[in-house]
Structure formats: structure tokens, C-alpha cells
Amino acid sequence: MADFMKKATGNWQDGLMLLLGIWLFFSPWILGFAGIQSAFWNALFFGVILAGMSIAVVTEFHDWEEWVDMALGVWLVVSPWVLGFAALSAVNAAAYAATMTFVATGVVALALAAWSLRHHHAAHAA
Template sequence: MENWTNAKLCDVANLILGAILFFSPWVFGFDAGRASENAHVAGIVIAILAVAALAAFAIWEEWLNLVVGLWTLVSPWLLGFEGATTAMRVHVAIGAAVAILAAIEIWIIYQNPPRLTTHS
């Protein structure tokens, strides 16, 4: 039960991080074209995956969240907005946090896989 609670806390944290990323262009004032578009899209995807994981857990959601977190982490360099320091810092910080939380959830799941029967 404790592992389930820890996984749900990670999902809630990812939901909050997705929302922060989505609103970050307005909050931090970096309407820099690609940076704000990427923040909106990645933020929505992270939030949707977190809500899906909270509603009905599936391991693929965690793997997708790991991929989206890693994308968000490296996107400033791949999309060429590393010059916009605020946008870059937000993307790197949130991307790293989402990827780490997804990796923790995957680790928790594989350490204690769900039982299919009630027998020990």
C-alpha cells in the first residue's frame, strides 16, 4: 500500500509540474516562440499522463512521462532556444524533475510488481 501511495504522490507532483510548465511562458515572461509552444505542448502532455496515471494506472504512462520529461530537459538545445535563459532554466528544471519522478515510479513498480493473486 505504501508503494501505491508513493506512486500516486509522484503522479500528483507530475500534474503540478505539467501545469507549471504550461503556464510558465506567462508567469516567467518568456514568450519566445518555440520555447512557449514547447512549454504548452509538453505541459499538457505531462498533465494528461499524470491524470491518466491517477485515474487508471498503466506502466506505459510512466514510460511516456519519462520520455516527455527527457524531451523537455533537452528541448532548449534541440529547438534552439538555449539563448532564452529563463525558458531554458524552466524547461531543464521541470524536465529533470518529471524524468526523475517517472524513473522513481518505474523503479517502485518493478521492485514490487502488482500481484495477480492473493496467495503468497
């Protein structure tokens, strides 16, 4: 456990990605969009995957894990439109909260994964 915490704080991007996955998982209840089924299940499913992938990266780094995190980030950004709840954002505060949560979380996840990948390659190149 101490080794995991050392790796998680040493590679802060991966530790923050874990927190991002946990946030995404609990966001339907915190922000009140649990009643929008597509947003609810999207948050639960991808919150677990994002958190799980970040734990995998912290325990043993592989490039493909960061690429998966970047793909998850892209999905999170486009998912409100693909799943259709972004169209409700103008008239429904919960749909607006869900849309903004997915877009913001996706952008941050994409940036953190890219940053982590670059950081790991720069550290091994030196």
C-alpha cells in the same frame, strides 16, 4: 473525484507530476518567455501532455505511461538546444528562464516517472 484525490495523494509522484505539467503550461507567462515562440509552444504543448499523462496514470496505472513521462522528461531537457533558444540564454533573460525551466522540469519529470515506476513495481512484488 474523492477516489482520484486518494490515488493522486497516495502515489504522490504522480500528483506532483500533474502539478509539474500545470507549472510548465503557465511558465511562459509567469517567467516572461511567452515572446519566444518555440519555447512558448513547447511549454504549452508538453505541459498539457505531461498533465494529461499524469491524470491517466492516477486513474489507471500502466508502465507505458511512465515510460512516456520519462521520454517527455528527456525531450524537455534537450529541447532548448534542439529548438535553438538555449543559444540566446547568454544575452536574453527570457531565453535563460525558458532554458532553465525546461531543463529543471525535464529532470524532475524524468526522476518522478522513474521513481513512480519503481514504486509501483515494488508495491506489486511485495
